[in-house]
Amino acid sequence: xxxxxxxxxxxxxxxFIGTGKYPSKAVIEEVATASESEMITVAxxxxxxxxxxxxxxxxxxxxxxxxxxxxxxxxxxEAIRIARLARASGCGDFIKIEVISDNKYLLPDNMETIxxxxxxxxxxFIVMPYMSPDxxxxxxxVKAGAAAxxxxxxxxxxxxxxxxxxxTQIIINEINEVPIVIDAGIGRPSDAAKAMEMxxxxxxxxxxxxxxxxxxxxxxxxxxxxxxxxxxxxSKMGAVGVHASASSPLTGFLSExx
Amino acid sequence: MSFSKIVERYxxxxxxEMSAQVTAEQVLEAIGKETLSEYDFLALLSPAAADYLExxxxxxxxxTLQHFGRSVLxxxxxxxxxxxxxxxxxxSFNTAxxxxxxxxxxxxxxxxxxxxxxxxxKHILILTGxxxxxxxxxxxVDAVKVLxxxxxxxxxxxxxxxxxxxRQVIEAGVSGLTIYQETYxxxxxxxLHPKGPKRNYENRLNTPEYGAxxxxxxxxxxxxxxxxxxxFDAFMTGLHGDYLQRHYPSVEYGLSLPRMRPHIGAFQxxxxxxxxxxxQILLAYKLFLPSMSINISTRELPxxxxxxxxxxANNISAGVSTxxxxxxxxxxxxxxxxEIADGRSLEEMKRVIKNLGYQPILKNWSGDF
Numbered sequence: 239x240x241x242x243x244x245x246x247x248x249x250x251x252x253x254f255i256g257t258g259k260y261p262s263k264a265v266i267e268e269v270a271t272a273s274e275s276e277m278i279t280v281a282x283x284x285x286x287x288x289x290x291x292x293x294x295x296x297x298x299x300x301x302x303x304x305x306x307x308x309x310x311x312x313x314x315x316e317a318i319r320i321a322r323l324a325r326a327s328g329c330g331d332f333i334k335i336e337v338i339s340d341n342k343y344l345l346p347d348n349m350e351t352i353x354x355x356x357x358x359x360x361x362x363f364i365v366m367p368y369m370s371p372d373x374x375x376x377x378x379x380v381k382a383g384a385a386a387x388x389x390x391x392x393x394x395x396x397x398x399x400x401x402x403x404x405x406t407q408i409i410i411n412e413i414n415e416v417p418i419v420i421d422a423g424i425g426r427p428s429d430a431a432k433a434m435e436m437x438x439x440x441x442x443x444x445x446x447x448x449x450x451x452x453x454x455x456x457x458x459x460x461x462x463x464x465x466x467x468x469x470x471x472x473s474k475m476g477a478v479g480v481h482a483s484a485s486s487p488l489t490g491f492l493s494e495x496x
Numbered sequence: 497m498s499f500s501k502i503v504e505r506y507x508x509x510x511x512x513e514m515s516a517q518v519t520a521e522q523v524l525e526a527i528g529k530e531t532l533s534e535y536d537f538l539a540l541l542s543p544a545a546a547d548y549l550e551x552x553x554x555x556x557x558x559x560t561l562q563h564f565g566r567s568v569l570x571x572x573x574x575x576x577x578x579x580x581x582x583x584x585x586x587x588s589f590n591t592a593x594x595x596x597x598x599x600x601x602x603x604x605x606x607x608x609x610x611x612x613x614x615x616x617x618k619h620i621l622i623l624t625g626x627x628x629x630x631x632x633x634x635x636x637v638d639a640v641k642v643l644x645x646x647x648x649x650x651x652x653x654x655x656x657x658x659x660x661x662x663r664q665v666i667e668a669g670v671s672g673l674t675i676y677q678e679t680y681x682x683x684x685x686x687x688l689h690p691k692g693p694k695r696n697y698e699n700r701l702n703t704p705e706y707g708a709x710x711x712x713x714x715x716x717x718x719x720x721x722x723x724x725x726x727x728f729d730a731f732m733t734g735l736h737g738d739y740l741q742r743h744y745p746s747v748e749y750g751l752s753l754p755r756m757r758p759h760i761g762a763f764q765x766x767x768x769x770x771x772x773x774x775x776q777i778l779l780a781y782k783l784f785l786p787s788m789s790i791n792i793s794t795r796e797l798p799x800x801x802x803x804x805x806x807x808x809a810n811n812i813s814a815g816v817s818t819x820x821x822x823x824x825x826x827x828x829x830x831x832x833x834x835e836i837a838d839g840r841s842l843e844e845m846k847r848v849i850k851n852l853g854y855q856p857i858l859k860n861w862s863g864d865f
Contacts, residue, residue, distance in 0.1 A: 258565055258567075259561070259564070259565020259566060259567060260565065260566065260567075260855060261566040261853045261854060261855055262850065262853075262855050263855065282862075282865075283859070283860055283861050283862060283865070284857065284859060284860060285859075286618065286648075286858065286859045292858055292859070310713070310748075310861060310865065311865070312713075312746040313746075316865060319864075319865055320865050323862075323864060323865070338746070339745060339746040340745040340746065341741070341745060341746065341747065341748050341749070341787055342741050342742075342745055342787050343787075344787070395562045395563060396562065397562070445562065445565065448565055448566075449561040449562070449565055449566070
């Protein structure tokens with residue numbers, strides 16, 4: 239049975255989705271259903287617990303696990319504060335740490351992320367840190383108590399695909415203690431399929447779905463892509479040949495020797 | 497190096513000459529680039545780029561979707577005082593203008609806050625004139641403490657403070673700073689600000705940095721378009737934004753495009769910025785600094801504002817009164833700072849934004865963070 243377990247919770251879908259950039263909050267509900275996703279991230283900075291119509295949480299189907307994120311945090315301290323507020327306002331124990339100290343490229347600050355992860359994991363949070371792919375930082379996050387590692391494929395919102403392939407592949411190969419979720423940059427279903435073929439445990443997709451002309455259909459497309467990529471990975475794809483070759487110019491002589 | 501040293505490298509004459517020499521090829525090259533140099537940015541502001549607004553708009557639309565998606569943040573300003581020691585020749589609050597002066601008491605601020613909150617706003621921008629005696633930092637701090645009970649995010653558009661003073665207002669609950677240079681042309685600046693503390697050009701220029709250093713989450717800058725030569729002011733605004741982003745990258749920046757509107761007072765010596773050029777500036781900002789928000793005020797007409805949303809405008813005010821206490825007083829008890837062109841309420845703006853296929857956002861931050 240091909241199971242994905244994060245923080246002790248089992249997920250049937252390996253596609254995680256987001257809630258930002260949508261044309262309306264109602265679309266989020268359609269996307270959640272069409273994607274068959276079971277985990278959805280939401281920026282606490284956007285959560286308006288007060289008003290009914292404006293509260294984004296009302297549009298998220300109940301069977302989805304809420305993954306509040308610390309978008310807007312500039313350092314560990316702010317991320318920790320936002321995480322605690324998320325839990326206090328009933329958003330559960332999952333938390334995606336997002337510490338951005340550079341708003342031009344929106345690249346995560348790994349050092350601050352590690353600090354926040356350590357503190358929050360000790361407080362019982364199920365911590366899923368968003369990171370710039372780096373093997374040593376990934377190991378440090380595991381040691382700090384992360385429940386999953388979320389390296390970026392390319393800058394957030396860029397839809398550029400997995401430009402960090404070499405390094406994320408190394409992280410996938412080397413980090414076996416916790417699931418690896420490719421987050422950010424996945425621009426099209428084929429990118430998601432590729433991430434899964436590489437052996438990622440899951441992907442998180444937001445902009446590519448939210449900013450497409452038909453978010454519901456795009457969500458469905460990603461659902462199939464993630465399934466296809468996972469199935470391909472499990473089926474152990476054949477080795478890629480450099481070129482077809484009948485003769486063995488370098489080792490042919492071996493057939494002549496006894 | 498401070499930005500005032502960078503400004504010294506350019507003069508309006510040199511920029512005018514450089515922009516006049518830009519070719520169509522250079523414009524097209526700039527539009528096609530991922531990362532624009534300052535010369536590319538100038539090319540987009542040049543007369544040659546005026547023929548390429550559509551391809552610029554296409555690129556701006558893509559960048560806006562990438563960075564902000566289909567969402568528009570709505571906020572409203574709240575004027576708490578209009579006492580002013582400055583003589584900005586273009587402003588109704590000019591100390592020499594015989595207008596009704598007032599400042600709200602804490603009780604009045606609370607009443608105003610309740611009224612604005614009841615309209616549905618979560619983000620508020622508080623404004624004053626520049627009068628350190630009548631409206632000292634302690635007055636601002638007290639006002640913020642009252643407003644914090646009603647709003648998620650409080651920004652200030654007040655007179656320039658020192659870094660330490662910004663720390664005080666942040667401590668009280670402020671997350672955003674709006675401060676406009678008005679014009680980057682120093683000579684023109686000095687002639688437009690003949691008296692008062694605002695006459696200090698360099699201090700005003702360095703003020704956004706003081707706010708960023710003090711820990712503001714959001715900083716908005718801009719030139720009051722029409723006060724001086726448009727290409728120069730827009731170019732310098734972009735360079736200023738780029739400078740701030742490089743030096744204080746953890747801050748989220750906004751670029752505003754206020755445009756001269758009719759106002760009380762004799763000053764009518766401004767260079768009107770037409771709609772086409774206004775849009776060209778907005779597009780050039782978006783292509784040069786795509787991660788920055790773009791703010792369009794109610795100085796602009798309703799339909800014009802709506803057209804700017806898909807191509808970059810993602811911060812929009814609504815339910816606006818530019819009078820002190822304008823949300824609770826029915827009669828004009830003070831004169832407005834400027835005449836607005838879009839008087840639509842929050843509910844109306846929400847409807848309009850939804851009809852465009854965009855999501856109105858009321859909360860994008862919390863002072864509790």
